Amino acid sequence: DTEVTQTPKHLVMGMTNKKSLKCEQHMGHRAMYWYKQKAKKPPELMFVYSYEKLSINESVPSRFSPECPNSSLLNLHLHALQPEDSALYLCASNQASGGIGNEQFFGPGTRLTVL
Amino acid sequence: GQNIDQPTEMTATEGAIVQINCTYQTSGFNGLFWYQQHAGEAPTFLSYNVLDGLEEKGRFSSFLSRSKGYSYLLLKELQMKDSASYLCAVRYTGFQKLVFGTGTRLLVSP
Numbered sequence: 001d002t003e004v005t006q007t008p009k010h011l012v013m014g015m016t017n018k019k020s021l022k023c024e025q026h027m028g029h030r031a032m033y034w035y036k037q038k039a040k041k042p043p044e045l046m047f048v049y050s051y052e053k054l055s056i057n058e059s060v061p062s063r064f065s066p067e068c069p070n071s072s073l074l075n076l077h078l079h080a081l082q083p084e085d086s087a088l089y090l091c092a093s094n095q096a097s098g099g100i101g102n103e104q105f106f107g108p109g110t111r112l113t114v115l
Numbered sequence: 116g117q118n119i120d121q122p123t124e125m126t127a128t129e130g131a132i133v134q135i136n137c138t139y140q141t142s143g144f145n146g147l148f149w150y151q152q153h154a155g156e157a158p159t160f161l162s163y164n165v166l167d168g169l170e171e172k173g174r175f176s177s178f179l180s181r182s183k184g185y186s187y188l189l190l191k192e193l194q195m196k197d198s199a200s201y202l203c204a205v206r207y208t209g210f211q212k213l214v215f216g217t218g219t220r221l222l223v224s225p
Contacts, residue, residue: 004157031211040218040220041217041218042202042215042216042217042218043158043202043215044215045212045213045214048211048212050211055211056211056212088155090157090158096211103148103160103163104148104160104213105160106150106157106158106159107157108156108157109156109157111155
C-alpha cells in the first residue's frame with residue numbers, strides 16, 4: 001500500500017463551526033505533514049509530526065490544531081476559521097530518518113471552503 | 116529566507132523538449148526534489164538529486180549544480196498529459212523540512 005488517504009475530499013464550513021480533517025497512511029512512515037495550498041501557489045508547510053510527536057509548527061494560528069493519535073493517523077482540527085483559510089489542505093508522509101531520497105508521498109487533499 | 120525561484124509559466128508543443136529551471140539558496144542544502152501536480156490533485160514525485168549531475172528517468176531528467184544553487188527538469192517527447200504544474204522543492208538540514216518553489220505551470224499544445 002503506497003497511498004496516503006484523506007477525508008473528506010471537500011468541506012464547507014462556517015466561521016463558527018468545528019470540523020476535522022483526517023489523513024491515513026499504512027506505509028510504516030513515521031513522519032507526517034500538513035500543508036496548505038492556495039490556488040496557483042506552492043504548498044506551504046504547516047506542521048510536521050515525527051514519531052507521533054509535533055516537531056515543527058510553522059507559526060500556524062491556534063485555530064488549526066493538529067493531532068497524531070498513532071503512527072498511521074494524522075488529524076487537523078479546525079475551529080473559528082476565517083474565509084482566507086479556504087484552501088487545499090494536503091497531508092504527506094515519509095520515513096522519519098534521513099537517507100537517500102526519502103520523498104514525501106502526498107494525499108489527494110481536502111478542498112476547504114470557509115464561508 | 117529560503118527563496119526558491121522557478122519561471123511562472125511555460126508553453127511547448129507536443130513532441131518537443133522543455134527545460135524548467137530552479138534556483139535556490141545553497142546554505143543548508145540537503146537534497147532537491149521535483150514534483151508534478153495536475154490541477155486539483157496531489158503532487159506526485161518525479162525525481163531526486165543530492166549530488167551534482169544528471170539523473171535520468173525515462174522521458175524526464177533532472178540536473179543539479181550544488182555550487183550554483185541550480186537545478187533543471189528536462190521533459191522530452193512532450194505529451195498533452197504533461198500539462199501540469201512542476202514544483203521544485205529543496206530539503207534543508209534536518210531532513211524533514213521541504214521548501215517548495217513557486218511552481219511552473221506548463222501548457223503543452225498540439
